[in-house]
Amino acid sequence: MTLSVSPGVAVDLRVQPVDEILDRVERSLQVRFAPDTVVRKRRSVGARTDRDTWVRVERRSLDKIGDQGWNGTECAARLANIAQPAWRGCVVWRDADEPVMWRADETELLPGVPVGTAVLSEDPKLTDAWWRALNTSLDALAAQHTRRLATPDTVPITQTLVTETIQTVVPGDFDTTVEQWAPAHADLNWANMTAPTLCLFDWEDWGNAPRGLDSATLWGSSLAVPALADRVRRERRHDFESRDGKLMTLFTCSKILGPDAHPEDPRLEPARRMAEQVAAELHAG
Incomplete structure (x- = not known):
């Protein structure tokens, strides 16, 4: 060996x-x-x-x-x-x-090349047809059924993990209970999808997860390119506007802002601003 x-x-x-x-x-x-x-x-x-x-x-x-x-x-x-x-x-x-x-x-073989690295620094300029294909695949995935539990970063995603991760960066007494669980890719970043033809790959960690995990994860990997992050939020609006989608946004922000954060990560400030905004919305709601 x-x-x-x-x-x-x-x-x-x-x-x-x-x-x-x-x-x-x-x-x-x-x-x-x-x-x-x-x-x-x-x-x-x-x-x-x-x-x-x-x-x-x-x-x-x-x-x-x-x-x-x-x-x-x-x-x-x-x-x-x-x-x-x-x-x-x-x-x-x-x-x-x-x-x-x-x-x-x-x-x-994949029908194209990976869009980029896990975290992008430049806009990949994806077509409207590409975004429609992404929405079709993610919506189809969420509508299916499995007994698998998603394991982002090889760690099973549980209610306890969600609560503890959020509270490390956004302390507060608001309810972090997840209401909807649905199948998710669980590692949806720009290194795991292709263009110009969409293909999602690296399915090792897929399974049930809180609604909006994939959308929030992709948004988090786009934060260094503000226009791209905004496009992700527009395309997946129905996820981000849901209560669980807001929790997953906080979950993603907390992972970016956590103790292992790199001080020069360009995503830190936009993640901090979004965390404050979403936390305020959840407190108010």
Whole structure:
């Protein structure tokens, strides 16, 4: 096994050797990876195959794999009327040396390139047709049914988490009880969707979440581009105007403004202003 890491040391697949992992996946799925297409992220590695598909390999610790498992991409394959890459198959195994599991999912290739990084600094100038496709997919997703619980940042989203996260930055005695839960992507940012043709990918963490989580998350990743953030709020107005949407806006602001905030993050000031505005609305309502 290539990765042997001391307990307590965070693994970053951008720097750790992964050749043995990729070799194992190639043998299991009977594919060959194109070396010049490998994309390495902190906890996942992806690459194009010789049969024109994409394989994403993820490393996840056992304590981050709950009762529902971690087969989000596989389970998302049954969702209807959503722009996403077709799922082809997977291979999963437990690491022989570390308390982690590995999972490789094979999907069809994306129809375009990612819009950008998780947090944008420039307006991607998306078309009206793109926004209509996004609304169609998000509305279709929210209308479906699942017993899965969304796990943004691999953490199950619960009422307790919502309340505690909001109160770390916006203390107050207003009610933070979520009224509506519905299926959400739970990692909806600009790195997980394509343009000019819309396709939503990286479905590892989808599941039931408070209404408006996806809209608020996308808005939060747009705050460095005010016109884009405003467009997200206009397009998803029905989410943001709901009580749960306001709670999710506060939830997103609290994550931006929390103890791990970078002092030079351009999103800090707009998130602070929005948090104050929404908190006042919830207090008044």
